[in-house]
Amino acid sequence: MSKQPVNPDEEVIISTFGDILSEYEQSHRAVREPGQEGRAGRVVAVSPEYVFVDIGLKTEGVIPAGDLAGAEFQPGDTVQVSVAGRHPEGYYLLSRIQVARPKDWSGLEKAFAEKRAIAGVVSGLVKGGFHVDVGVRAFMPASRSGARDQAEMEQLVGQEISCRVIKLDVGDEDVVVDRRAVLEDEERAARERIYTELQEGAVLRGQVRSLADYGAFIDIGGVDGLLHVGDMSWARIGKPADLLKVGDTVDVQVLKVDPAKKRISLGMKQLSADPWSLAAEKYQAGARVRGAVTRVADFGAFVELEPGLEGLIHLSELSWSKKVRKPADIIKAGETVEVVVLSVSASDRRIALGLKQALGDPWASIDTKYPEGSVVEGPVVSLAKFGAFVDLGDGIEGMIHVGDLSAEKRIEHPHDVLKMGQTVRAAVIGVDRERRRLRLGLKQLQPTSIDEYISEHKEGDVVTGRVARISGRDATVDLGDGIQAACPMPVDAGSESAGAGEAQSQGADLGSLTSMLAAKWKQGAPAGVVKRESARSGQIRSFRIVRLDAAKKRIELELAG
Numbered sequence: 001m002s003k004q005p006v007n008p009d010e011e012v013i014i015s016t017f018g019d020i021l022s023e024y025e026q027s028h029r030a031v032r033e034p035g036q037e038g039r040a041g042r043v044v045a046v047s048p049e050y051v052f053v054d055i056g057l058k059t060e061g062v063i064p065a066g067d068l069a070g071a072e073f074q075p076g077d078t079v080q081v082s083v084a085g086r087h088p089e090g091y092y093l094l095s096r097i098q099v100a101r102p103k104d105w106s107g108l109e110k111a112f113a114e115k116r117a118i119a120g121v122v123s124g125l126v127k128g129g130f131h132v133d134v135g136v137r138a139f140m141p142a143s144r145s146g147a148r149d150q151a152e153m154e155q156l157v158g159q160e161i162s163c164r165v166i167k168l169d170v171g172d173e174d175v176v177v178d179r180r181a182v183l184e185d186e187e188r189a190a191r192e193r194i195y196t197e198l199q200e201g202a203v204l205r206g207q208v209r210s211l212a213d214y215g216a217f218i219d220i221g222g223v224d225g226l227l228h229v230g231d232m233s234w235a236r237i238g239k240p241a242d243l244l245k246v247g248d249t250v251d252v253q254v255l256k257v258d259p260a261k262k263r264i265s266l267g268m269k270q271l272s273a274d275p276w277s278l279a280a281e282k283y284q285a286g287a288r289v290r291g292a293v294t295r296v297a298d299f300g301a302f303v304e305l306e307p308g309l310e311g312l313i314h315l316s317e318l319s320w321s322k323k324v325r326k327p328a329d330i331i332k333a334g335e336t337v338e339v340v341v342l343s344v345s346a347s348d349r350r351i352a353l354g355l356k357q358a359l360g361d362p363w364a365s366i367d368t369k370y371p372e373g374s375v376v377e378g379p380v381v382s383l384a385k386f387g388a389f390v391d392l393g394d395g396i397e398g399m400i401h402v403g404d405l406s407a408e409k410r411i412e413h414p415h416d417v418l419k420m421g422q423t424v425r426a427a428v429i430g431v432d433r434e435r436r437r438l439r440l441g442l443k444q445l446q447p448t449s450i451d452e453y454i455s456e457h458k459e460g461d462v463v464t465g466r467v468a469r470i471s472g473r474d475a476t477v478d479l480g481d482g483i484q485a486a487c488p489m490p491v492d493a494g495s496e497s498a499g500a501g502e503a504q505s506q507g508a509d510l511g512s513l514t515s516m517l518a519a520k521w522k523q524g525a526p527a528g529v530v531k532r533e534s535a536r537s538g539q540i541r542s543f544r545i546v547r548l549d550a551a552k553k554r555i556e557l558e559l560a561g
Helices: 008-032 105-114 150-156 180-197 275-282 362-369 449-456 493-505 510-523
Strands: 038-046 050-054 061-064 078-086 092-095 117-126 129-133 137-141 160-169 174-178 203-212 215-219 224-228 249-258 263-267 288-297 300-306 309-314 336-345 350-354 375-384 387-393 396-401 423-432 437-441 462-471 474-480 483-488 540-549 554-559
Touching: 050 078, 061 078, 105 117, 105 160, 117 137, 117 150, 137 160, 160 180, 174 180, 224 249, 275 309, 309 336, 362 396, 375 396, 396 423, 449 483, 449 554, 462 483, 483 540
Parallel strands: 061 092, 137 174, 224 263, 309 350, 396 437, 483 554
Antiparallel strands: 038 050, 038 078, 050 061, 078 092, 117 129, 117 160, 129 137, 160 174, 203 215, 203 249, 215 224, 249 263, 288 300, 288 336, 300 309, 336 350, 375 387, 375 423, 387 396, 423 437, 462 474, 462 540, 474 483, 540 554
């Protein structure tokens, strides 16, 4: 009998139907025997109630949200599942439990002997625990359920669980199962996988479990990682509690994993840019910036310019004064200051700052602020053998040399007339801006005999004085109490003074000399000549004051007769 040709279209239909039938039988084999076959699936969608999984069949499967046990999935994730049945809406009902449910007592005995986990469904809540369907009815004590309170116990009813047979009596049909032991094994296995699978650089979300002085322990899914205080923030942190508290949820980066020692190092600051990477661009030398003083040391003070970026004001850059010994005398922790950037070294993570530069150099205008002859006032801040230092403010100190302390007597040491902290008034007698020196004097402000004489007389007054000496055409006149004045001599003073000197050399006393001069005066002068008796050394004469200069302490005279 010859074979009749088959219509090509019919062949396609038959082939397609055969494929469908084969696929149907294959896909429903797992449904007929729930829990017997595990497979890998790909998460395609997530809703509040279900996780939708593509398991390679015509219809997708769903995992109820209540069966996730806290696990979170995203589309694209791979998950191991088994088909547990059919959902009323036609989806395959999937379970994440990868163990089989025994079919009979022999299966239970084998699982008990091997201490192997089996699948079961919690069928009811009873006194002291639960009824669990593991092919036969078993009892699970509440203490071995893994539930922490009554609410969690009630939620277990109807759920498929993994458990282990811890008691089996076939004769009495007494079966006791333990879910908690399986959960603990799974947690240990999950922790081991984390140590071996976790990659350095991975970013995770965790919860702060506890705090210590040196850092915080972060739960990153069953294992704890250490977040050291130095890796919490680019800013300086005194203690972890200043930034975190137990229960906080934080994002961290895995810095190092040591599977052998079961240690994981985490970091938070690594998730943001290092401020030093832009320091050279943001803080140019010469720029004025503001910051808070974070701490003060013996060598200077640290100023925070932004979180994680500190600069140092060295002791020498705190004040223009050379007498600063401790930074704490100038600056305090917590205060905000304006400073000038002196230099930046991002590679060394150093910024040099200056406080005195922001205040301005007081020596730049020293000539106009303290001109020579001006009077200043301030406390004595230092005493040395050669002089005393007076604080004039703004970092300026003036020095009074020991020779300028008194005009009346010789001073051996400044502490003979001054003491520390004493406020004094002094005259500016020298300014050297380049060498930053200001010389002061006390004696220049002390009244002397010549000051009193000048204050008590006026120009034009006629006074009596003794010619102390004659040099050429100028004479020095002693007015008493050590006061001396200058007086020009007449044109013929030189010859007459020579005659007077000759008379003195012959032993003429003052009285005879006076008589001789009087006789000459009585004889008169030649016609047309008014002759004024010239002065001679040692002679007492009348003089007229022609000039009084208090600033220069100078008196000028002329012969009055």
